[in-house]
Amino acid sequence: MLPSVLLQVCPLGTPLDVPLPGAPSTPTVPTPAENQKQPAWKTGLHRGRAAVNVALIETVRSMQYGNRSRQDLWDVYGTVTCKCEVEGVLPNVMVTLTLPPNGSPLQDILVHPCVTSLDSSILTASSVDNFDGSAFSGPYKFPFSPPLEPFRLCSYTSQVPVPPILGSYQLKEEETQLRVSVTLKLHESVKNSFEYCEAHLPFFNRDQFGVVDVKVSSGQLDVSKEKNLLVWSLGQKFPKSREVTMEGKISFSGPTPGPTDPLCTELTAYIKLYFKVPDMTLSGCSVDQHSVQVYSSSKQRTTTSRELQSKEYFIWNSTGSAPVSSGQMML
Numbered sequence: 001m002l003p004s005v006l007l008q009v010c011p012l013g014t015p016l017d018v019p020l021p022g023a024p025s026t027p028t029v030p031t032p033a034e035n036q037k038q039p040a041w042k043t044g045l046h047r048g049r050a051a052v053n054v055a056l057i058e059t060v061r062s063m064q065y066g067n068r069s070r071q072d073l074w075d076v077y078g079t080v081t082c083k084c085e086v087e088g089v090l091p092n093v094m095v096t097l098t099l100p101p102n103g104s105p106l107q108d109i110l111v112h113p114c115v116t117s118l119d120s121s122i123l124t125a126s127s128v129d130n131f132d133g134s135a136f137s138g139p140y141k142f143p144f145s146p147p148l149e150p151f152r153l154c155s156y157t158s159q160v161p162v163p164p165i166l167g168s169y170q171l172k173e174e175e176t177q178l179r180v181s182v183t184l185k186l187h188e189s190v191k192n193s194f195e196y197c198e199a200h201l202p203f204f205n206r207d208q209f210g211v212v213d214v215k216v217s218s219g220q221l222d223v224s225k226e227k228n229l230l231v232w233s234l235g236q237k238f239p240k241s242r243e244v245t246m247e248g249k250i251s252f253s254g255p256t257p258g259p260t261d262p263l264c265t266e267l268t269a270y271i272k273l274y275f276k277v278p279d280m281t282l283s284g285c286s287v288d289q290h291s292v293q294v295y296s297s298s299k300q301r302t303t304t305s306r307e308l309q310s311k312e313y314f315i316w317n318s319t320g321s322a323p324v325s326s327g328q329m330m331l
Helices: 002-009
Strands: 050-064 073-085 092-098 107-111 140-144 151-158 165-174 177-186 196-202 212-216 220-224 229-233 243-251 270-278 293-295 300-316
Touching: 050 092, 073 092, 140 151, 165 270, 165 300, 177 196, 212 220, 212 229
Parallel strands: 050 300
Antiparallel strands: 050 073, 073 151, 092 140, 092 293, 107 151, 165 177, 177 243, 196 229, 196 270, 212 243, 220 229, 270 300
16 A cells, blocks of 8 residues: 555655545555556656566676786676566566576675565675575565666676686796787686677787787787787687687887886786677576566566676786785675
8 A cells, every 4th residue: 555655645745635634534445556646756657568678687807817826806796677668657567586506696685766575585695794505595586666767676796606717818028029828718607609709918018019929729819009909809609628829929119109007017917808698697697588577457578688798807917916906896
């Protein structure tokens, strides 16, 4: 009854239709949907066939040093966004997230205010808590009354044992040139099907590229001498071995200085990875199309999607002095 009462009494913070003293009380029965008043915050109503679109995106960050004295860091951040076109003033929709049997429980869950109820065990999971077998591992049900515009239904973090791509990067000074050695390995748990996958190798605080004699075992290498940048396009698949390498030498004898950066001096350098993997999440979290429930008289069209993407994914040169990270990364 509460949503119905609030809509009738305070649509804009001002009481409306206040009962007169002594008037008989309103029967305590739910107000039919067709008699519900339009909320002031909802500017219109959807007319036509119901359609619900749910998109799950996980973003992974990583700082890999290739040094036993420094711990590698990575974190995973997930968001679920929805676009709901459903008839009615306050329609009811439910989205369910599920994990594989061996999946790590979702943590740090935040939900949109339109979520009408939630199991308390979902909200108590925190990344600062000690993980134990009693942690809630789903399914995670989110009942809500959606706004008209696209919105973020919820967000979460997840603890995964390894980053999706493990890398090794080594630079060595040899007289007037650098010897480059790179190995990238796709973890066996990651789907070997990318929308794109690129590795960018910038070289700061040096003269412009001179001779670039670098070979890659897979993919295509583009050289930008103006930017002192190597762009290694790995395409949509790693080879069957799930491992790719780069070897070669670079001389710096260009006519003008290359780009500068106060962070990367001498052998302090990095590889930055950009990738997107469709139809996959690192935590294994998914939204089953058939689990999306819409309590409406009309039949709805439901679409769901999920993807894994990178953000701030660095592999530092193990022979250089990488910057110190200040604690655990947070997205």
